Amino acid sequence: MAEKACRDCNRIVEDESECPVCRNNDLSDSWSGLVVIYDPEDSEIADKIGISTPGRYAVRVK
Ligand SMILES: [Zn+2]
Incomplete structure (x- = not known):
């Protein structure tokens, strides 16, 4: 799978070796749940996971 999830955010x-948001290169193949955040300021999920940049995020990262 070409999609990985950042363990930090x-x-x-x-298809990249580091996270474009926090420049972390600790990426995981093992993640589940996908949320798309359009407006972090107005999203309960974004608040819960601690997201401040719009984009696609995993709900759980192992
Ligand atoms: Zn990150």
């Missing part, structure tokens, strides 16, 4: 990362 849960961001879905496609």
